[in-house]
Amino acid sequence: MSNKPFLRIDNIRKRFGPIVASDGVSLEIEEGEIHSLLGENGAGKSVLMSMICGMVRPDEGEIVYRGEVVRFNSPREAIRQRIGMVHQHFMLVPNLTVAENYILGQGSALRVINDMDKVHARIRALSDRYALDVRPDAVVEDLSVGEQQRVEILKALFHGIDLLILDEPTAVLTPQETDRLLSLMGDLVKDGKTVVFISHKLDEVMRVSNRISVMRDGRVVHTVDVGETNARELARMMVGRDVRMELPRSPEPAGRIVLSVENLTCRAETGLPAVRGVSLDVRAGEIVGIAGVSGNGQTELSLALSGLLPVDSGRVVLNGKDITGLDPARINASSFSHIPEDRHKHGIVMSLSLSENAILQRYDQAPFAARGMLNGRAIGEHTRDLIKRFRVKSRDENQAIGSLSGGNQQKLVVARELARNPDFILVNQLARGIDIGAMEFVMEEMLKQRDNGRAVLLISTELEELFAICDRILVMFHGEILGELPPDRSRLDELGLLMAGKTEQPALAG
Amino acid sequence: MDDMMFLTFLATLMGAAWRLATPLIFASIGEVFSERAGVLNIGLEGTMLVGAFCGFATASATGSILIGLLAGILGGMAFGLLFALFTITIKADQIVVGAALNLLGMGLTAFLFRTYYVSTGKGIEIAQPVHIPFLSDLPFLGEAFFRQNLIVYSTILVTILAALVLYRTSFGLTLRAVGEHPKAVDVAGRNVAGYRYAAVLVGTGLAGLGGAFLTLGHSNQFVEGITSGRGFIALAVVVFARWSPTGAFFVSLLFGLFYALQLMLQAEASVVVPYQVLQALPYIMTIVTLIVVRGKGAAPSKLGQPYEMR
Numbered sequence: 026m027s028n029k030p031f032l033r034i035d036n037i038r039k040r041f042g043p044i045v046a047s048d049g050v051s052l053e054i055e056e057g058e059i060h061s062l063l064g065e066n067g068a069g070k071s072v073l074m075s076m077i078c079g080m081v082r083p084d085e086g087e088i089v090y091r092g093e094v095v096r097f098n099s100p101r102e103a104i105r106q107r108i109g110m111v112h113q114h115f116m117l118v119p120n121l122t123v124a125e126n127y128i129l130g131q132g133s134a135l136r137v138i139n140d141m142d143k144v145h146a147r148i149r150a151l152s153d154r155y156a157l158d159v160r161p162d163a164v165v166e167d168l169s170v171g172e173q174q175r176v177e178i179l180k181a182l183f184h185g186i187d188l189l190i191l192d193e194p195t196a197v198l199t200p201q202e203t204d205r206l207l208s209l210m211g212d213l214v215k216d217g218k219t220v221v222f223i224s225h226k227l228d229e230v231m232r233v234s235n236r237i238s239v240m241r242d243g244r245v246v247h248t249v250d251v252g253e254t255n256a257r258e259l260a261r262m263m264v265g266r267d268v269r270m271e272l273p274r275s276p277e278p279a280g281r282i283v284l285s286v287e288n289l290t291c292r293a294e295t296g297l298p299a300v301r302g303v304s305l306d307v308r309a310g311e312i313v314g315i316a317g318v319s320g321n322g323q324t325e326l327s328l329a330l331s332g333l334l335p336v337d338s339g340r341v342v343l344n345g346k347d348i349t350g351l352d353p354a355r356i357n358a359s360s361f362s363h364i365p366e367d368r369h370k371h372g373i374v375m376s377l378s379l380s381e382n383a384i385l386q387r388y389d390q391a392p393f394a395a396r397g398m399l400n401g402r403a404i405g406e407h408t409r410d411l412i413k414r415f416r417v418k419s420r421d422e423n424q425a426i427g428s429l430s431g432g433n434q435q436k437l438v439v440a441r442e443l444a445r446n447p448d449f450i451l452v453n454q455l456a457r458g459i460d461i462g463a464m465e466f467v468m469e470e471m472l473k474q475r476d477n478g479r480a481v482l483l484i485s486t487e488l489e490e491l492f493a494i495c496d497r498i499l500v501m502f503h504g505e506i507l508g509e510l511p512p513d514r515s516r517l518d519e520l521g522l523l524m525a526g527k528t529e530q531p532a533l534a535g
Numbered sequence: 536m537d538d539m540m541f542l543t544f545l546a547t548l549m550g551a552a553w554r555l556a557t558p559l560i561f562a563s564i565g566e567v568f569s570e571r572a573g574v575l576n577i578g579l580e581g582t583m584l585v586g587a588f589c590g591f592a593t594a595s596a597t598g599s600i601l602i603g604l605l606a607g608i609l610g611g612m613a614f615g616l617l618f619a620l621f622t623i624t625i626k627a628d629q630i631v632v633g634a635a636l637n638l639l640g641m642g643l644t645a646f647l648f649r650t651y652y653v654s655t656g657k658g659i660e661i662a663q664p665v666h667i668p669f670l671s672d673l674p675f676l677g678e679a680f681f682r683q684n685l686i687v688y689s690t691i692l693v694t695i696l697a698a699l700v701l702y703r704t705s706f707g708l709t710l711r712a713v714g715e716h717p718k719a720v721d722v723a724g725r726n727v728a729g730y731r732y733a734a735v736l737v738g739t740g741l742a743g744l745g746g747a748f749l750t751l752g753h754s755n756q757f758v759e760g761i762t763s764g765r766g767f768i769a770l771a772v773v774v775f776a777r778w779s780p781t782g783a784f785f786v787s788l789l790f791g792l793f794y795a796l797q798l799m800l801q802a803e804a805s806v807v808v809p810y811q812v813l814q815a816l817p818y819i820m821t822i823v824t825l826i827v828v829r830g831k832g833a834a835p836s837k838l839g840q841p842y843e844m845r
């Protein structure tokens with residue numbers, strides 16, 4: 026390889042009003058490598074990558090690509106130079122088919138689309154080549170997140186790219202899908218492509234990268250070869266201190282039953298049965314985990330518990346009170362907190378400010394409102410307190426929550442839900458998109474809730490998250506609870522089998 | 536009423552329904568384009584009035600219906616340009632600008648009409664039904680379907696063309712994406728604002744054509760407020776039609792049927808309902824359909840929202 030790097034970012038600066046997103050960042054990417062980018066929430070990873078792919082224009086500094094200074098005015102110009110990016114928030118039009126999404130913006134605007142068969146064939150060929158399992162005629166909104174992800178990656182390949190940037194692609198994937206993605210990245214590199222990979226999951230980063238760069242406060246502070254480092258050191262580089270991977274917890278026994286679910290069944294939005302007779306109890310002072318490959322009814326279970334999906338049969342009892350089928354507002358008011366899986370849909374209103382989001386369920390209660398008027402002072406104080414305690418990186422409480430980085434949005438949701446002092450907390454994907462420093466903090470907060478006698482039901486596809494804080498782990502498969510295990514890492518294999526729906530030991534059966 | 540009379544009644548009713556649906560078909564298909572791109576133009580009523588007036592004025596000056604229709608389209612588009620400028624470039628609220636354009640359209644056309652035409656009171660030559668050999672002479676069917684003027688027949692062509700453009704061209708594909716996920720369009724390298732302008736111009740051009748039909752293919756006069764709420768009914772048609780051009784065609788026909796029924800029942804001596812009630816029929820049906828077909832299922836998700844590139 027020549028000593029000219031494939032891509033060199035030189036002293037780039039970018040501000041959004043008073044917020045400095047890139048503060049003189051420099052980075053070199055070599056041809057044919059998998060280069061991972063780590064950093065806390067709001068460190069400036071997404072903004073930097075958006076500048077490389079032409080979404081955002083830098084204020085200062087230059088990007089040198091294949092020895093030439095480039096200035097992209099649009100992502101299209103970047104794609105023409107064979108640079109493609111899969112964004113943290115997908116860029117797929119939901120009401121169009123996969124193929125239609127791919128040809129969007131291609132060719133003359135006045136063109137009659139008559140080559141759809143050819144496009145379909147090309148998509149199928151590419152999909153087969155990389156084993157992506159993408160159907161060209163599927164409508165995007167009917168696809169699961171994991172499928173949409175593959176559709177996005179294939180889109181970049183369809184347009185023809187040499188450099189692929191993946192912004193937190195694994196945040197929404199199941200472990201199986203993640204494995205698949207990581208090996209896909211290997212295949213791409215074998216085909217001579219270069220990959221930049223952003224992730225908060227250190228084990229993934231250690232597994233696939235050639236080199237790793239760590240960002241802090243809008244700068245790259247370290248770049249290391251993967252062979253010269255380890256997860257612990259990377260964590261320290263990111264947050265500037267040691268991160269505990271094991272959290273201490275008090276051995277208090279669990280108390281009375283707070284939430285009891287009896288034989289719950291419900292159907293998904295598609296009308297197909299999704300939850301088939303789930304029964305479980307969550308006691309005060311315990312964290313019960315639900316493990317499972319996503320798509321096994323966890324989404325519907327959490328929606329049904331929180332009143333967002335109608336219950337077909339069965340009962341949900343909270344603090345001795347039947348809350349089955351109540352509307353979400355009533356459930357919310359009965360000491361029930363919900364950290365939803367899809368924060369954009371059920372957690373926050375993107376265009377509202379942090380403070381408005383912080384009181385979403387309590388805007389009509391004291392001290393936030395009195396005699397029908399909002400009390401701006403109390404709301405502001407409350408929000409500033411949440412921001413400070415949970416280190417939500419933001420300008421101030423009046424900023425629209427949509428302009429925060431993904432992880433910081435999640436932190437505010439967690440902060441808000443815990444601040445309501447609920448008896449029961451339903452969590453679906455606790456750490457979605459938050460960095461490891463914040464993850465440690467959020468997990469500690471959950472454990473504190475537990476030690477204060479709250480009952481927590483934690484639905485997660487991240488086994489690490491479950492092992493770290495749960496008292497027991499239930500496994501969900503095909504809408505049923507298949508079994509229960511203690512949070513014991515040595516029984517990972519057993520857990521894996523249960524998650525795949527295997528209850529019997531085939532070896533014993535002979 | 537005996538059977539023969541009833542059949543005649545039915546045939547006349549259907550013929551009238553299509554004629555009365557024609558302005559709605561043009562305006563609602565136009566609005567489908569606009570709304571698919573995320574622009575809600577409630578200024579249709581004003582735009583149709585402008586189209587009606589421009590069509591009338593031009594045709595009476597030139598004596599040509601074709602030039603009149605063209606003027607109606609251009610007048611509508613000029614109005615659309617104003618709407619687009621305010622809502623897309625300046626990013627003003629679409630509802631407010633739309634409402635303002637309705638008022639402007641009503642005031643402007645009334646003013647111009649009173650100033651230049653009201654004293655003359657002269658009607659103009661309007662498009663005549665074309666006689667299609669054999670078909671027009673068929674009993675029942677002839678009266679019901681084959682005694683229309685060319686403008687009415689052209690609604691079929693416009694509907695097919697609109698569906699082809701929306702579903703079979705790159706332009707239509709991008710347009711549908713613009714109303715749903717403008718950022719994805721932006722990232723794909725297409726100009727979101729440009730597409731919205733185009734959609735508004737198509738929409739208002741067709742609304743102008745719908746207005747011009749009223750003076751050039753229906754009544755031979757311009758009357759203040761001649762559209763009598765058709766622009767608003769077209770908005771309801773779009774919702775009922777679930778944002779599809781062919782849907783808009785058939786739903787408009789349904790509304791045309793209400794109009795025709797209303798007119799013909801008024802003429803029917805045996806009907807004793809007060810004529811005011813009958814006149815309200817299309818509007819009542821609008822409200823009823825909006826209640827029955829509620830839910831925003833198919834609405835473009837960015838309808839009414841301006842787009843900010845970051």
Ligand SMILES: Nc1ncnc2c1ncn2[C@@H]1O[C@H](COP(=O)(O)OP(=O)(O)OP(=O)(O)O)[C@@H](O)[C@H]1O
Nearest residue numbers: 041046066067068069070071072428429430431432
């Ligand atoms: N359009 C915008 N307007 C205002 N501020 C922005 C905008 N985009 C990003 N920022 C700010 O720039 C900073 C860097 O954001 P960025 O999205 O790059 O973080 P990140 O490293 O990707 O974090 P995460 O891991 O949470 O995704 C954040 O403080 C964010 O709030």
Ligand SMILES: [Mg+2]
Nearest residue numbers: 071113430431
């Ligand atoms: Mg990011």
